Amino acid sequence: MDKKVPVTQADKIKEKFKNQKDYQYLKKEQLIEAMSPEDILQELKNKGLPTYGTNRERIDRLKKANGLNPSDSNPAKKGSVVNSIEEISKKREERRKKMEEDKLYKEERKAENVAMGKGGDVVFEAMINQFRSQVPLQDQHIPSSSLKICVCVRKRPIFAKEEAQGEIDSISCSNPRVLVHETKVKVDGITKYLENHTFVFDNTFSEKEDNATVYEYSLKPLCPFILGGGTVTCFAYGQTGSGKTYTMKGLQSMVVNDLFAASRATFFVSFFEIYGGKCFDLLNDRSKLLILEDGNGNIQIQGLVEHTAANQVELIQMIEYGNSVRTTHSTTSNEDSSRSHAVCQITLKQKNIIVGKLRLVDLAGSERAQDCISNNRQRRIEGAEINKSLLALKECIRALRKGPDAHVPYRGSKMTLVLRDSFEGGSDDKKVIMITCISPGHSSSDHSLNSLRYADRLKEQSSGGNQVNQFIPKPDVAPVKKVVQQPLPSAKKIPPAKKEVKRDLERQEKQEKQDRQDRQERQEKLGKSFKDMEYIHDKNSEEEDKFGRDILDFHEKVETILAEEEELLENHVNAIKDDAQILTKEGELIALAQGDGDYDVDSYVQQMEILIKQKLQVYQGLYEKLLVFKAHLNEEEEFSNHLTQNLQNFKK
Known part of the structure; x- marks a missing residue:
C-alpha cells in the first residue's frame, strides 16, 4: 500500500495563488471576448498595437498583449488548419507521384516509338487511343444497289515514312461513322487537347479493309443494274496522296472481270483525261480532243477513239496503259500525284445498241481554293481548274438527287460537260457512287475535314430522300444574275474641285x-x-x-x-x-x-x-x-x- 504524501501549508498557499491567477486570466479573457469590435480597436490603438486583420485576429493580438495565450482560446481552429495543411501536402504528393508516373509512361512510349521508327507526339497518341476506346462498334455495310447516290469514305493506312516524320493516325473509322481527331494546343502554348469531328455516311471503310471489301459494297451490287441498261458513274475523290488512284485501279479490274463473266455484249472502252481545261485521249497517243455541243444540245467529244476489247485481259491492259500515261506532278503530299481528271468509259453494246454504261472517274487531288492562289501560274491555274470542276460536280450530283426538273449546271466545267448524261433527266436508269479517300496523318486533318464536308454535302437530303423512287419536291432554282452596267455619274454632279x-x-x-x-x-x-x-x-x-x-x-x-x-x-x-x-x-x-x-x-x-x-x-x-x-x-x-x-x- 502506497504511503500518502501529506499536503503542507506551502502547497496549499501555492495552489491558492495558482487558482487566483487562473481566475484573473479567465476574467481578462472573458472581458476581452465581451468587448465590442470598436472597443477592441480602441484598446489596440491605446497600447500602440497594429489594428489590421479580422476581429478574431485583433482579439488574439489583444490577449497576447495581456499575457494570455490566444492559441488556447480556439484549439479547434488550430486542429482545422493543421488538417488542411496536411490535406494540401497529401494532394501535392499525389500530384507529384502522378506526374512522375506520366513522365515514366511517356518515356516508355517514346522509347517504344523510337524502336518502331515512329516519331509522333505520345501525348496526342494516348489521347486519341483513349477516345477510340469509346467509339461504338462497327455496323454492317449496306450494298449500294438500294441507293441512287451512294457516298462512301475510305481511310488509307498510315505509312512508315509518315510515322518516322512524326505523323499520328488521327482518323477513326467505325461504319458508318468517321471521326477526325484534330490535334490542338490552347492559347497558353502548353495544354494539349483534341477537337473531335464526327461524320456519318452510307459506308465507311477503315485501313484494315482491302479493295475487295470496298468493291463488295460499292460497284459489285450495281453490275446487274449496268447489264440491265443502266448508267453508273463512280468517282474517287480526295486529297492528293489519299489513295484515290490505288482504289480506282483495284475496282477497275474487279468490275471488268464480273461484267465480262455475266454478259455476252461487245465491250467498248475509251479513256481520256481533262487537264488544265484541255482534253486528251489516253489510248490514242494523248491526242488532243475537242468538246463540242451540237444543235440538239448533245455533247460530242471530237476525235475520241473507242476500242473494242475481246476479253477482260485485253480491256484491263488498255486501262492500265491509260493510267500509265496520265499527267502527274510531284507534290508535297505525293511524289507522283495525278493532276488530271481521268475518265474511263466502258460501254456495252449489242447490235450497235447501248445496253449498259460504266464510267470510272479518278478525280485529281483536291486542293482548297485558298491553297491554289499562291503557287506559280501553271500550278495556280491547274489548282483553280480542279477546284472549279469539283464545285460544278457537287452541284450536278445534287441536281440528280433533286429530280428531273432541277437545273444541272454541267457547263460549269469541262468535266461535268462531258459527263452531262450522267446527271441529267433524274431518271432511275442513272446511279452515282462517290468514294471519298482520306489520309490518316494529323497534319492532313484540315484537308481530310474539307474532303468529308464535301462528301457530306452530297448526301444532304430530307428523310429518305436518297432512296430510289423517293419523291422530292422541286427546289426553287435561283435565277442567274445578270450583270447590269450602271450609268456613269454625269460630270455636272461632280462638285467643284481642283483640277x-x-x-x-x-x-x-x-x-x-x-x-x-x-x-x-x-x-x-x-x-x-x-x-x-x-x-x-x-x-x-x-x-x-x-x-x-x-x-x-x-x-x-x-x-x-x-x-x-x-x-x-x-x-x-x-x-x-x-x-x-x-x-x-x-x-x-x-x-x-x-x-x-x-x-x-x-x-x-x-x-x-x-x-x-x-x-x-x-x-x-x-x-x-x-x-x-x-x-x-x-x-x-x-x-x-x-x-x-x-x-x-x-x-x-
Missing part, C-alpha cells in the same frame, strides 16, 4: 468603265459557261467560301486565259500558214526579178507592196491578240496576289 482632283475622278471613272467593258466581253466570250459558274458559286458562297465573289472572279479570269490561249495558238498556226503562202509568192517574185529575161520593175514594186501589206496585216492581228492575252495574264497575277494578301490577313 487635279477632277482629273483623278475622270481617270477613275474611265478605268471603271473599261473594267466593266472587259468583264462584259469576257462574260460574252464564256457565254453559258459563265452563267453556270455564277450559279455554282451562288449555291456555295454561304456554305464554304469566305471570299465568294473574289473566287468567282478568279475562276472567271482563269477560264478566260484558257479560252484565249486556245484562240491565240490557233491564230498563231494560221498566221504561220498564211505567212508560208506569202513567202511562196515572194520567192516566185524574187525568182522573176533575178531571172535572165526582162521584167517590169513597176509591177515588181506593186506586187511586193501588196505582199508586205498582207504580211503586216497577218502579224498585226496576231500581235494585238497577244497584247490582250498578256494583259489578262498580268490581271490574273495581280488578282492572285490580292487574294493571297486577303487570305493572310484573314488568318491573322
Whole structure:
C-alpha cells in the first residue's frame, strides 16, 4: 500500500495563488471576448498595437498583449488548419507521384516509338487511343444497289515514312461513322487537347479493309443494274496522296472481270483525261480532243477513239496503259500525284445498241481554293481548274438527287460537260457512287475535314430522300444574275474641285468603265459557261467560301486565259500558214526579178507592196491578240496576289 504524501501549508498557499491567477486570466479573457469590435480597436490603438486583420485576429493580438495565450482560446481552429495543411501536402504528393508516373509512361512510349521508327507526339497518341476506346462498334455495310447516290469514305493506312516524320493516325473509322481527331494546343502554348469531328455516311471503310471489301459494297451490287441498261458513274475523290488512284485501279479490274463473266455484249472502252481545261485521249497517243455541243444540245467529244476489247485481259491492259500515261506532278503530299481528271468509259453494246454504261472517274487531288492562289501560274491555274470542276460536280450530283426538273449546271466545267448524261433527266436508269479517300496523318486533318464536308454535302437530303423512287419536291432554282452596267455619274454632279482632283475622278471613272467593258466581253466570250459558274458559286458562297465573289472572279479570269490561249495558238498556226503562202509568192517574185529575161520593175514594186501589206496585216492581228492575252495574264497575277494578301490577313 502506497504511503500518502501529506499536503503542507506551502502547497496549499501555492495552489491558492495558482487558482487566483487562473481566475484573473479567465476574467481578462472573458472581458476581452465581451468587448465590442470598436472597443477592441480602441484598446489596440491605446497600447500602440497594429489594428489590421479580422476581429478574431485583433482579439488574439489583444490577449497576447495581456499575457494570455490566444492559441488556447480556439484549439479547434488550430486542429482545422493543421488538417488542411496536411490535406494540401497529401494532394501535392499525389500530384507529384502522378506526374512522375506520366513522365515514366511517356518515356516508355517514346522509347517504344523510337524502336518502331515512329516519331509522333505520345501525348496526342494516348489521347486519341483513349477516345477510340469509346467509339461504338462497327455496323454492317449496306450494298449500294438500294441507293441512287451512294457516298462512301475510305481511310488509307498510315505509312512508315509518315510515322518516322512524326505523323499520328488521327482518323477513326467505325461504319458508318468517321471521326477526325484534330490535334490542338490552347492559347497558353502548353495544354494539349483534341477537337473531335464526327461524320456519318452510307459506308465507311477503315485501313484494315482491302479493295475487295470496298468493291463488295460499292460497284459489285450495281453490275446487274449496268447489264440491265443502266448508267453508273463512280468517282474517287480526295486529297492528293489519299489513295484515290490505288482504289480506282483495284475496282477497275474487279468490275471488268464480273461484267465480262455475266454478259455476252461487245465491250467498248475509251479513256481520256481533262487537264488544265484541255482534253486528251489516253489510248490514242494523248491526242488532243475537242468538246463540242451540237444543235440538239448533245455533247460530242471530237476525235475520241473507242476500242473494242475481246476479253477482260485485253480491256484491263488498255486501262492500265491509260493510267500509265496520265499527267502527274510531284507534290508535297505525293511524289507522283495525278493532276488530271481521268475518265474511263466502258460501254456495252449489242447490235450497235447501248445496253449498259460504266464510267470510272479518278478525280485529281483536291486542293482548297485558298491553297491554289499562291503557287506559280501553271500550278495556280491547274489548282483553280480542279477546284472549279469539283464545285460544278457537287452541284450536278445534287441536281440528280433533286429530280428531273432541277437545273444541272454541267457547263460549269469541262468535266461535268462531258459527263452531262450522267446527271441529267433524274431518271432511275442513272446511279452515282462517290468514294471519298482520306489520309490518316494529323497534319492532313484540315484537308481530310474539307474532303468529308464535301462528301457530306452530297448526301444532304430530307428523310429518305436518297432512296430510289423517293419523291422530292422541286427546289426553287435561283435565277442567274445578270450583270447590269450602271450609268456613269454625269460630270455636272461632280462638285467643284481642283483640277487635279477632277482629273483623278475622270481617270477613275474611265478605268471603271473599261473594267466593266472587259468583264462584259469576257462574260460574252464564256457565254453559258459563265452563267453556270455564277450559279455554282451562288449555291456555295454561304456554305464554304469566305471570299465568294473574289473566287468567282478568279475562276472567271482563269477560264478566260484558257479560252484565249486556245484562240491565240490557233491564230498563231494560221498566221504561220498564211505567212508560208506569202513567202511562196515572194520567192516566185524574187525568182522573176533575178531571172535572165526582162521584167517590169513597176509591177515588181506593186506586187511586193501588196505582199508586205498582207504580211503586216497577218502579224498585226496576231500581235494585238497577244497584247490582250498578256494583259489578262498580268490581271490574273495581280488578282492572285490580292487574294493571297486577303487570305493572310484573314488568318491573322
